[in-house]
Amino acid sequence: MAKQRKIQDYDWLYSFLRHYVDAMVRLSYRDIRYVGLDRIPKDGAVIYAPNHTGTLMDAMLLLAMDTTPKVFVARADIFKNPKIAKILTFLKILPIMRMRDGIDEVKRNNETIEKAVDVLRDKIPFCIFPEGQHQTKYSTLPLAKGIFRIAFQAQELMPETPLYIVPVGIRYGNFFRFRSTVRVQIGDPINVRDFFEANSEQTPQEQMNSMRVVLEERLRDSIFYIPNDEDYEATLEVCAAAVSRQKKHLRRENKQLRGMEAYFAANNVIVKKIQEMKKNDPARAERLLTLGREAMEMRKAENISMKSVAVRFPIFSRVLKSIIFILLLPYTLLTVIASLPITLLCNFLNGKFKDSAFHNSVRYIINLVVWPILMIIYAAFAYAFLPWQTALILTLAILPSPFIVHEGYRLVRILVSETKLWRNKALREKYAEIRQLTFK
Secondary structure, three states, X not given: OOOOOOOOOOXXXXXXXXXXXXXXXXXXXXXXXXXXXXXXXXXXXXXXXXXXXXXXXXXXXXXXXXXXXXXXXXXXXXXXXXXXXXXXXHOOEEEEOOHHHOHHHHOXXXXXXXXXXXXXXXXXXXXXXXXXXXXXXXXXXXXXXXXXXXXXXXXXXXXXXXXXXXXXXXXXXXXXXXXXXXXXXXXXXXXXXXXXXXXXXXOHHHHXXXXXXXXXXXXXXXXXXXXXXXXXXXXXXXXXXXXXXXXXXXXXXXXXXXXXXXXXXXXXXXXXXXXXXXXXXXXXXXXHHHHHHHHHHHHHHOOOOHHHHHOOOHHHHHHHHHHHHHHHHHHHHHHHHHOHHHHHHHHHHHOOOOOHHHHHHHHHHHHXXXXXXXXXXXXXXXXXXXXXXXXXXXXXXXXXXXXXXXXXXXXXXXXXXXXHHHHOHHHHHHHHHHHHHXXX
């Protein structure tokens, strides 16, 4: 009798496709920064616990983090179709029920937990989003119990093997824009066995609650975190207005702090300032947040990008982007035509989703699957009707079309946005007052 295949077992086709899948993940962003990879434990089993803001792309970024195979979980309702369930199993994804599915359905998670424990016993990383659902905010949701049940049961079944829960903070430059930026930070791991020993006087339920608090804290330390309260949007607006100046202050202390890391650190400092201001100078904090709300309403009414607000030298930036756009316009028009089927298909499918958080996942899948097929068709026509040298040049020129188009669109969008901000004196004065209050 043949041995039953496990989801974590080696699959040559899966391993072969991983190279292409990971490459497409990296092409889907202008910049991906993985921070703290040296914190991933090497001496035991690992459960990755990422925050959840970008639907499928969260998992894809975690997968592309290194070449190690990983097993994921996804909500069980997408497994109802047998063909889709087979594909998901091939992709090393297990089903998990949620409380919204009903208590009777949740009881069926025992089978998934057993498989997850078996994955960990084979020292294959297991990935679960502890929030249980996604939200497009720089914040966190309450953590569900599933990750802790899996960790506790796994540690009991392999007492000699260290087991770690590793928080992973995913921070997108923009939740909805394709070819945005993303920062993935590995937080401080939780050694489950050591946690048991340090909290041995607690009941299992108390241990679970205590570990939940620790994981929440370490997850928040790994992201750009804003408390999810009534001041969230105003705080985010203040951060956009003040981040460049705060970044400049930080670089005086640490000249090595650059780019995405500088903005990440600066934003967190500003949020901390606002929280401290609420305690020590509530009147000033209220005025600052009121200005943030007013600026947000004015900016949105003019359809001005938040990215434009954070630009330190808008005039130089505007001129530079204009020159780049003009120089690349002929080539950009070629890529627009070549990628038009992709653009139309993505727009059609994204129109089916009310939740815009799914849009980048749709774009990723379409580019992953459909674009290679289109390239084969284009190449076949080019080689059939043109000299091979010309066909080769044309094929290579249009190969990156979907990504070039998004870069061109981004340049136009930012140029228009920065021009609107430059013309809106009242809004610029509002941001100047925000900066003055922030650094008073």
